[in-house]
Amino acid sequence: MRDDDVLAAVRALTPALRERVAEAETLRRVPGASVEELEEAGFFRLLRPRAHGGLATGPDVFYAALLEIARACGSTGWAAAVLGVQPWHLALFDPRAQEDVWGTDDTARICSSHAPTGEVATVDGGFRLSGRWHLSAGCDHAGWALLGGLVTDGEGRPVDMRTFLVPRSDYRVDAVWDAVGLRGSGSNDVVVEDAFVPDHRTLGFGPVTALRCPGHEANPEPLYRLPYAAVFTTAISTAMVGIAEGAYDAYVTAVRERLGSSSGQRIAESPFAQVRVARAAGDIDASRLQLSRNTAELYAVARDGREPSTSLRARARRDQVLATERAIAAVDLLMENAGGSPMRGGADILQRAWRDLHTGRGQAANDVERGLLLFGQDALGITVHDPML
Structure with missing residues (x-):
């Protein structure tokens, strides 16, 4: 299986993903058929190490496939971003952990929830873990979970932030997700x-x-010499840009023939609509191009055997959060010019994208102020101390 084969297979799946959008919202999870088709297409192998049957492809291929998925179905794109990036994270672990996951199950998938909301106790040979971790996208389709936790000293003071790999036999999924967007x-x-x-x-x-x-x-492979903060957060922002692209395409297609309710003229002839289309397209293009530029530069540095500078890392985070902000702004512009139609039911593509994007904005990776702060500190000569860089 080659990179191009996976991209072609993912593109071929997008009509089916679109057809299941309503089903996904009703189930409040990605339909099993969609996950299995993405598995068969090779999507979940893109960032998996070659030593375990993966492609260890360039990150640009993964993000390109993710864009296609998110354009078709925002919820599926969001879950695919999270599930798809975890093989890359696991590749950084002790090889024994990788063998635990993929040694007996070639199709094992991994979900995640990195906020340290549980309790961690240090014991002989490892740790004991208890608690509840929230917002684990796609967890119904995973056999393992990567969970964040704080390790404390004898007086309860945090001394380390770690990620813990837990098999499905040691946790349960509580189906509490019932949100306005990314349903x-x-x-x-x-x-x-x-x-x-x-x-x-x-x-x-x-x-x-x-x-x-x-x-x-x-x-x-050079893929695994990329900064975690860039790989994971770019996956989240790529999904959001894909959602915005899908909304833009649907809006432009509909508006070309739609008549204004008050004027009876084609909305496409309105100069205000034309300007909003141009602004929305510009925001989406800027987001996609900056994400691609930073990914390409980071990967080039890794291929050369060098380490990325703090400035490059900070720029990647800056552009990642701005991509999120621009994607939301683009769809907001289109919604403002769409009239009341999108608000009359959940089937409208533009309304769903609007709901999905504003829900996704709450993900910690999309904290715009935090991302911009890191860049500003570095640019002004202040030493940056942040695990998400």
Whole structure:
């Protein structure tokens, strides 16, 4: 299977994904058929290491496939972003953890919830984990979970932030997701009750940020020398840009023939509509182009065996949060010019995209102020201390 084969297969799936949009919203999770078709297309292998049957492709291929999915169905794109990026994260872990997941199940998928909302206790050989982790998109379709947690000292003070790899046998999914937007993403809660996690199934944020992970020796591909903060957050923003592109395409197609309710003239002839279309297209293009530029530069640095500068990392985060902001602004512009029709039911593509984008804005990766702050500090010569850089 080649990169081009996967992209072609994903594009061929998009009509079916569009047909299942309403089903996804009704189920409040991605339909099983969609996940299985993405599996068969090879999407979940794009960022998986070659040592475990993956393609370890360039990140641009993964993001291109993700755009196609999100354009067709925002909820499926969001869940695909999260599920699709986790093989990359697991590739940074101890090789024994990778073998635990893929050694006996070639199609094992991994969900995640990185906010440290659970309780962690240090014990011999590892940790004991308990608690509830929220907003784990696509978790119904995963056999493992990556969960964030704070390790504390004897007096309860945080000393380390780690990610814990937990099998489905050690957690349950609580179907609490019932949101206005991204309704079909299945962003449910993961609940763990006193599970033991061995040392080799954990990874600290320090080594990840420093690009010094135990999985690097086993997986020498340059893909795994990219900063976590860029790979994960760009996946989230790419899904949002894809949602905006799908909304833009649907809006332009509809408005070409739609008549204004008060004037009886074609809306397409209105100069105000024309200007809004131009502004929305410009925001979406700017988002996509900046994300692509930063991904290409980061990957080139990794291929050369170099480490990305703090300035490049900060720029990637700056453009990632701005891509989110622009995607939302573009669809807001179109909604303002769409009249009342999109608000009369949930079937309208533009309305759904508007709901999805404003819901996705709440994801921690899309914290615009935090992303811009990192860039501003670096640009002004202030040392940046942030695990999401």
